[in-house]
Amino acid sequence: MKKFIIFTVAVVFLFDFAIAFSGVIPSSRPDHSKAIPMPLPDFQTTPTYTAPESRIVIYNIKSGLETEYDVPAGNMPPYQFHRGSVDNIPQNHKWGSSESGVIDNFTDLTLVDNPEECPFPPNCKIYSTFPTKDPDGWVIAEASAVLIGDNYALTAGHCIYNADLGGWAADVEVIPAYNDGDYPFGSAWATDLLSWAGWTQYGDLDHDMGVIRLDSPIGNLTKWYGIGYTDNLTRYQDHIFHNPGYPATDPYNGEFMYYWYGNFDNITEYVLSFNKEAYGGQSGSGAIIDYRGHGYTVAVLSHGDQFQTGDTRITSTKYNDILEWMNEEGVFASDNCSVVLNDKIVGGSLPTATAMTKNYPNPFNARTNIEFTLSGDSKVALDVYNIRGEKIDILLNEDLNTGEHTVSWDASDYPSGIYFYKLATAREVQTGRMMLIK
Numbered sequence: 389m390k391k392f393i394i395f396t397v398a399v400v401f402l403f404d405f406a407i408a409f410s411g412v413i414p415s416s417r418p419d420h421s422k423a424i425p426m427p428l429p430d431f432q433t434t435p436t437y438t439a440p441e442s443r444i445v446i447y448n449i450k451s452g453l454e455t456e457y458d459v460p461a462g463n464m465p466p467y468q469f470h471r472g473s474v475d476n477i478p479q480n481h482k483w484g485s486s487e488s489g490v491i492d493n494f495t496d497l498t499l500v501d502n503p504e505e506c507p508f509p510p511n512c513k514i515y516s517t518f519p520t521k522d523p524d525g526w527v528i529a530e531a532s533a534v535l536i537g538d539n540y541a542l543t544a545g546h547c548i549y550n551a552d553l554g555g556w557a558a559d560v561e562v563i564p565a566y567n568d569g570d571y572p573f574g575s576a577w578a579t580d581l582l583s584w585a586g587w588t589q590y591g592d593l594d595h596d597m598g599v600i601r602l603d604s605p606i607g608n609l610t611k612w613y614g615i616g617y618t619d620n621l622t623r624y625q626d627h628i629f630h631n632p633g634y635p636a637t638d639p640y641n642g643e644f645m646y647y648w649y650g651n652f653d654n655i656t657e658y659v660l661s662f663n664k665e666a667y668g669g670q671s672g673s674g675a676i677i678d679y680r681g682h683g684y685t686v687a688v689l690s691h692g693d694q695f696q697t698g699d700t701r702i703t704s705t706k707y708n709d710i711l712e713w714m715n716e717e718g719v720f721a722s723d724n725c726s727v728v729l730n731d732k733i734v735g736g737s738l739p740t741a742t743a744m745t746k747n748y749p750n751p752f753n754a755r756t757n758i759e760f761t762l763s764g765d766s767k768v769a770l771d772v773y774n775i776r777g778e779k780i781d782i783l784l785n786e787d788l789n790t791g792e793h794t795v796s797w798d799a800s801d802y803p804s805g806i807y808f809y810k811l812a813t814a815r816e817v818q819t820g821r822m823m824l825i826k
Contacts (some may be wrong), residue, residue: 419528423515425636425668426531426547429593429691431698438592441705443585446713447549447556449578454556456585459712464704469616470711472536473607474507474683493663494650494697500632503565503645504572507683509610510535511632511645513566514543514600514672518553527553530642532633533562533600534674534685536615537714538607538777539576541600543672544690544700545587548578548598556581560600564610566634568643573609574779576602582713584706594658596690596700598672599710603819604810608777613676613683615710617702621655624686624701629675631689631699636669652699659698660687666697675699745811747797751823754800758783758809758820761792766813770795773808783809799824 444457500508512533517526529550533543541562548557560578563571578600586595618624630649636642652660660675666689674685687699702710745760758770770784780802783795799807807822 420515420530423528423530423642425642426516426529426671427668428666428671428697429546429591429596431691431693431696432593438590438594439585441584441586441595441703444709444713445549445583445585445588447581449557449559449580459709462708464708466620467616467618468704468707469679469684470614470707471682472510472614472684473538473611474510474613475611475681493653494631494648497635497640497646497648500645500647503567506611507678508632508645508647509565509573510607510612510683511673512541512562512564513634513642513645514541514547514563515561516547516550516557517559518550519555519558526558529553530634530636530669531671532669532673532689534672534676534688535562535564535607535610535612536599536685536710537612538605539602540607540612540714541602542615542674542685542688542710543598543600544688545583545596545598546690547672548581548600549583549588551591562600562602562606564606565645566643567645573606576604576606579603582710584709593691593698593700597688597702597706599713601713604773604808605775605777608775613674613685615702615707616677616684616686617704617707619704621657624652624655624660626651627677629677629686631670631673631675633670633673633689635667637667640667640669642669654696658701658703659690660701661692661696661698663696665694666692745809745818745820747809747820747822751825752799753825755796755798756822757794757796758811759792759794760811760818762788762790762813765789768793769810769812771810772797773810774802775806775808780807797822 442459444459445454447454512535514531514533516529516531531543531547533541536542548560549555561575563575564573580601582599584595584597586592628649630647632645632647634642635646650662653663654661670689673689675687676683676685687701689697690700691698747756747758749756766788768784768788771779772781772783774780783797802824804824804826807824809820809822811818
């Protein structure tokens with residue numbers, strides 16, 4: 389059994405807004421018209437000292453708790469690929485290339501006419517809200533990501549932790565197949581964020597990668613790509629890799645998905661680069677290989693300049709860390725004690741609308757009660773989703789006062805199975821699992 393050494397840092401964000409952006413209902417979304425394209429970090433030399441790749445950092449948005457894990461490296465095979473749910477990609481799909489071959493640099497960016505068409509839906513536009521304030525309020529940055537699980541997305545580390553923008557994102561909205569303001573599959577919100585200490589503590593681009601855990605299984609609607617790696621680095625130069633994303637700097641505006649493809653020109657242990665300039669907003673987009681009808685993400689677009697673009701690679705260590713976190717449902721198992729290193733408070737005043745939820749009976753036959761307690765007045769939305777992530781019932785969408793509340797759900801018209809409720813207040817989102825047995 390693996391042993392994990394844990395360090396925890398409690399970080400409580402005290403907002404000076406009455407409403408924080410985490411988990412707000414659609415009518416209270418941040419103003420996306422004020423979003424800035426996420427800037428690409430410049431190419432740089434590796435810092436003199438950086439944290440070992442074994443150091444993982446996880447941040448819980450709701451509690452503000454940051455936990456650092458030291459995960460001892462194990463013996464990994466020279467290559468490994470974990471299959472996603474995107475399969476049977478048609479031979480005439482719009483990738484525009486085969487599995488292998490040589491392309492000088494990457495192609496020019498091409499507009500994706502229909503992002504809802506296979507194999508594009510797992511590619512996402514994201515809006516990350518950071519605590520650094522400009523004269524108009526919070527900084528909202530638009531970037532890209534790719535779904536690698538039903539409720540997990542892969543992106544660049546600087547899209548979720550950005551020292552220049554105040555540290556950890558206070559909120560991240562993930563929108564698969566976004567197209568000119570259209571949310572064809574809806575959106576999901578981050579609950580937890582994962583990156584590597586090499587990035588969060590030292591700004592090392594070798595570790596500029598992040599994983600987003602989502603509040604709903606939106607990937608069941610879109611499907612998702614697998615992930616993989618190989619230690620034979622020449623493979624990144626003789627296979628075709630596809631990179632859809634959302635460029636948002638001139639001449640692009642971030643409203644449409646574009647993609648390019650090709651071979652990587654320069655390879656290091658951690659970074660794959662090609663001789664082409666990327667655009668703000670493409671940060672976090674996945675480099676995907678189409679192998680026998682299955683899509684596998686092997687790197688994320690991280691940094692660049694006018695001459696070249698660098699993608700941070702999924703190494704064997706990162707591959708193991710990502711799957712371990714996903715398989716453990718957002719936590720790492722440990723038989724060691726936590727050590728609190730530091731407590732710090734950032735910002736102004738704390739919003740009051742927090743909630744505690746449960747439903748009873750559970751399992752239930754036909755009817756269950758969802759009970760929650762508000763610590764402050766808030767607008768509240770309460771919805772029910774099926775196992776595929778489809779919203780099937782709206783139970784509540786109104787302003788409520790401080791105190792205890794109970795809402796009943798009559799499921800007599802629905803078949804037996806697993807369902808989820810999602811309760812969103814002005815500050816947060818909570819979800820619960822319900823089992824209907826008839």
